[in-house]
Amino acid sequence: MKTMSTRILMLLSCALSLPLAGAAGCDTGGGDDDEGDEGATMRPGDACLSCHGPSAEEAAFTVAGTVFNDVDGTAGVDGATVTLVDADGAKVKLSTNSAGNFYTGKALSFPVDVTISKGGDTVEMTAAGNGDCNSCHGDGNAVHLP
Numbered sequence: 001m002k003t004m005s006t007r008i009l010m011l012l013s014c015a016l017s018l019p020l021a022g023a024a025g026c027d028t029g030g031g032d033d034d035e036g037d038e039g040a041t042m043r044p045g046d047a048c049l050s051c052h053g054p055s056a057e058e059a060a061f062t063v064a065g066t067v068f069n070d071v072d073g074t075a076g077v078d079g080a081t082v083t084l085v086d087a088d089g090a091k092v093k094l095s096t097n098s099a100g101n102f103y104t105g106k107a108l109s110f111p112v113d114v115t116i117s118k119g120g121d122t123v124e125m126t127a128a129g130n131g132d133c134n135s136c137h138g139d140g141n142a143v144h145l146p
């Protein structure tokens with residue numbers, strides 16, 4: 001898993017179109033073995049909003065993260081339902097993709113209550129203070145079902 005500073009470096013190198021040692025220019029996918037494909041299944045477990053924050057040139061998300069099958073982030077869980085209820089009661093329902101990733105660009109008021117469920121298993125977090133789920137749920141502390 002890359003460190004935050006490496007991610008920022010990669011972003012900067014993309015923004016400036018400079019090649020970075022070990023990374024092929026704006027490569028957002030392969031390279032590290034914990035990374036998925038490009039786009040929606042990219043970088044499961046990484047802090048999505050470090051690149052997809054409100055001022056992102058790429059898709060800007062308000063909430064994004066990854067649901068895994070255990071705390072170590074061994075494999076993504078496909079087809080889990082992620083329900084968000086924001087501070088104003090607005091509800092957003094998302095579904096995880098084949099990498100376990102979920103994301104939305106919908107404007108939400110924080111904190112946000114989170115419920116994640118699949119096949120009778122449910123996990124919850126009350127009052128998540130921001131939408132960059134993987135920034136807090138890193139190695140050994142992944143968002144996971146069951």
Ligand code: HEC
Pocket residue numbers: 007010011014028029038039040041042043044045046047048049050051052058059064065066101102103
């Ligand atoms: C290091 C920066 C970086 C991180 C971290 C990152 N992304 Fe991306 N993402 C990009 C870039 C650059 C693109 C545009 C190129 C591409 O599609 O690969 C992109 C594209 C996407 C797209 C396609 C957007 C569109 O409009 O086509 C989705 C969806 C996406 N990312 C989701 C995620 C999710 C979910 C995470 C976290 C699990 C994540 N990304 C983490 C940089 C990043």
Ligand code: HEC
Pocket residue numbers: 063064065112114116123124125126128129130131132133134135136137143144
């Ligand atoms: C600021 C750090 C932080 C952010 C951001 C965050 N969490 Fe959490 N999360 C925690 C902590 C700490 C706990 C354990 C204590 C608790 O439940 O409040 C937790 C607990 C959880 C749990 C329950 C884990 C279990 O074993 O029952 C789930 C599920 C969860 N978070 C999902 C999410 C999702 C999804 C997001 C993004 C919307 C998110 N979290 C954002 C810090 C964070």
